[in-house]
Amino acid sequence: MTLRFEDVKYEVDVGDPKNPQVKPILKGLSGQVEPSSLLSIMGASGAGKTTLLNILAGRLSAAGGGRTSGRILVNGQQRNYSTFRKLSAYVLQNDVFYAELTVRETITISAKLRLPADMSKEERQQRIDNVIAELGLKKCEDTLVGNDVIRGVSGGERKRCNIGTELVTNPTLVFCDEPTSGLDAFNAQNVMSSLLTLARAGRTVIATIHQPRSEIFGMLDQLMLLSEGHTMYFGKAANAVNYFDQLGYGCPPTYNPSDWFLDLVSLDIRNRDAERQTKKRIQYLAERFRDYEQKHPMSSVKTIRGGAPLALTSSDAEAGRTEDPDSNYAVSWGRQFWILLQRAATITSREKATNMARFIQSLIFGLLLGLIWLQEGGDESTRVRSTAGALFFLIMNQSFGGVFSIIFVFPEEKAIIHKERSSRSYQVGAYFWSKMLVNIPRSLLANLIFAIISYFMIGFRLDAGSFFGFLLVVFLATQAAESIAYCVSAISDTAQKAGAIAPIFVVTSMLFGGFFISQEDIPVWLSWLQYLSYVKYAFAGLMQMEYQSRDLDSSGCDFSDSTESTFCPPTGADVLDYYDINEINFGINVLALVLMAVGFRACAYGCLRGRGPKYDTTI
Numbered sequence: 001m002t003l004r005f006e007d008v009k010y011e012v013d014v015g016d017p018k019n020p021q022v023k024p025i026l027k028g029l030s031g032q033v034e035p036s037s038l039l040s041i042m043g044a045s046g047a048g049k050t051t052l053l054n055i056l057a058g059r060l061s062a063a064g065g066g067r068t069s070g071r072i073l074v075n076g077q078q079r080n081y082s083t084f085r086k087l088s089a090y091v092l093q094n095d096v097f098y099a100e101l102t103v104r105e106t107i108t109i110s111a112k113l114r115l116p117a118d119m120s121k122e123e124r125q126q127r128i129d130n131v132i133a134e135l136g137l138k139k140c141e142d143t144l145v146g147n148d149v150i151r152g153v154s155g156g157e158r159k160r161c162n163i164g165t166e167l168v169t170n171p172t173l174v175f176c177d178e179p180t181s182g183l184d185a186f187n188a189q190n191v192m193s194s195l196l197t198l199a200r201a202g203r204t205v206i207a208t209i210h211q212p213r214s215e216i217f218g219m220l221d222q223l224m225l226l227s228e229g230h231t232m233y234f235g236k237a238a239n240a241v242n243y244f245d246q247l248g249y250g251c252p253p254t255y256n257p258s259d260w261f262l263d264l265v266s267l268d269i270r271n272r273d274a275e276r277q278t279k280k281r282i283q284y285l286a287e288r289f290r291d292y293e294q295k296h297p298m299s300s301v302k303t304i305r306g307g308a309p310l311a312l313t314s315s316d317a318e319a320g321r322t323e324d325p326d327s328n329y330a331v332s333w334g335r336q337f338w339i340l341l342q343r344a345a346t347i348t349s350r351e352k353a354t355n356m357a358r359f360i361q362s363l364i365f366g367l368l369l370g371l372i373w374l375q376e377g378g379d380e381s382t383r384v385r386s387t388a389g390a391l392f393f394l395i396m397n398q399s400f401g402g403v404f405s406i407i408f409v410f411p412e413e414k415a416i417i418h419k420e421r422s423s424r425s426y427q428v429g430a431y432f433w434s435k436m437l438v439n440i441p442r443s444l445l446a447n448l449i450f451a452i453i454s455y456f457m458i459g460f461r462l463d464a465g466s467f468f469g470f471l472l473v474v475f476l477a478t479q480a481a482e483s484i485a486y487c488v489s490a491i492s493d494t495a496q497k498a499g500a501i502a503p504i505f506v507v508t509s510m511l512f513g514g515f516f517i518s519q520e521d522i523p524v525w526l527s528w529l530q531y532l533s534y535v536k537y538a539f540a541g542l543m544q545m546e547y548q549s550r551d552l553d554s555s556g557c558d559f560s561d562s563t564e565s566t567f568c569p570p571t572g573a574d575v576l577d578y579y580d581i582n583e584i585n586f587g588i589n590v591l592a593l594v595l596m597a598v599g600f601r602a603c604a605y606g607c608l609r610g611r612g613p614k615y616d617t618t619i
């Protein structure tokens, strides 16, 4: 596939939105990349490399609010975005992965989601094996990808795994953003030689690269050198030294050419003199290159080394061989859901530290609450108050446990989802609902551990119905709190933001939960808030389980003086009256909790869906 770009410009508005200033970022860049070749876009930080790569890949975020112009031609024709996406792959700079999956599992899941469902198992397996072999990942295929906490593959292997997940579709065009960043020299070279191998197999590869060591520089086919949005050089990498030599900027013999070029085209802003001088030099080099471009029009830019181009139709036909011809996804929603459900189950079962932390937390808090309210004695009045306190506190405890298990994890996972959605691996609903389903057993088990310990230590009503009612309400309250956490995480960019917002909802629910403030004390204009409080329904449900249809031991009570301070209820119904929780029955409270758990999750799903990747498709 030959990719040609002509006079590509990109500008954004900066400063006061009412009186914005136009900031040009790319100032009319042109070039052409042919099959079997690797174009490296080089330049100092802020030169515009990533912006250009994103525009060429059709992955420039529409959220940036900039304006693009120019022309991008694929095999001489205006690109069709839908086909272009299927034929191209974009390898992000950040290797965001599930640390708990192995390299082979990661690539296999990508293949299952992105290859047509009617492809035979053997054919798919062959494709996965080829990708693993092609990228030299055989040695570490069964090693966990890992992260900062879990020991996994090396940085270079992770980068190649990142490339591998994109290569399973056999793309004809591969875009790579800074594939060598963060890698040591050895791994950087390995990654670059993998890219070169891909190019030699007939693909067109475009990669941004910051400052390659001399061995890597020697491997490059075509080089595009950028500075301040201008082209400083475009052509054979091997000719670059000669080109700058002719302009009077000969590379000293002991220098790595890429270091030399970066020194030449970097803007030095340490002091005014240096800035003026370097600006002048950049301006001069940009003008010289424009002259050079006019003398050597683009059609004369030839592929450096030969290689049979991949038949455009093979990949195209493959990508078009989907279950639903109208869908942009390779497999149906149901199959996406099933694959993602299996993935989520595998990850959850391997999150040993998280699972243990959740279960130990339930155990410790179950014991702690049990010890604090251990078989509370005293008169009925004291027992009622302390039971209400215990029930309320344990709802809060389980809610916070659930909320914090999500808000510090989910926002980070969103980076993976964003990447996978950008490559159109699946619909967000398939991911979200499969994840919700997989999380339920873990949450249920944590609640069960907590319920068994606290229920019997505190000494709540001793019959099976009451215990399971208690478990149901605590579980649903946790689910409602988790749903709020998902919702907040879906709208927050970072875990910190989610961590700051989520308690607002939980604490407000707590405030209107019916324990601290009675209904009549809530100002009328705020009273609607109580109906949004899952704590209210959970507290009412638990109190009903404990006190419904129950006579109390009210010996020693003086009913002639039933003021608040000498509260002395003869029956459970009086207790429920006292806490204003007789108006809604247990079934309705449970239903309200179910609706809140589902409703907030649906909101979270809506937010995730609405905040999906959107790209500028102007050119």
Ligand SMILES: Nc1ncnc2c1ncn2[C@@H]1O[C@H](COP(=O)(O)OP(=O)(O)OP(=O)(O)O)[C@@H](O)[C@H]1O
Binding pocket: 012, 014, 025, 043, 044, 045, 046, 047, 048, 049, 050, 051, 052, 064, 065, 066, 210
């Ligand atoms: N939407 C935007 N609004 C304002 N400035 C922007 C926007 N997009 C890019 N820029 C600016 O354009 C310049 C080029 O950005 P780009 O990310 O392409 O640089 P780069 O060469 O890839 O740098 P690096 O090597 O540091 O990643 C930077 O100065 C950046 O701050």
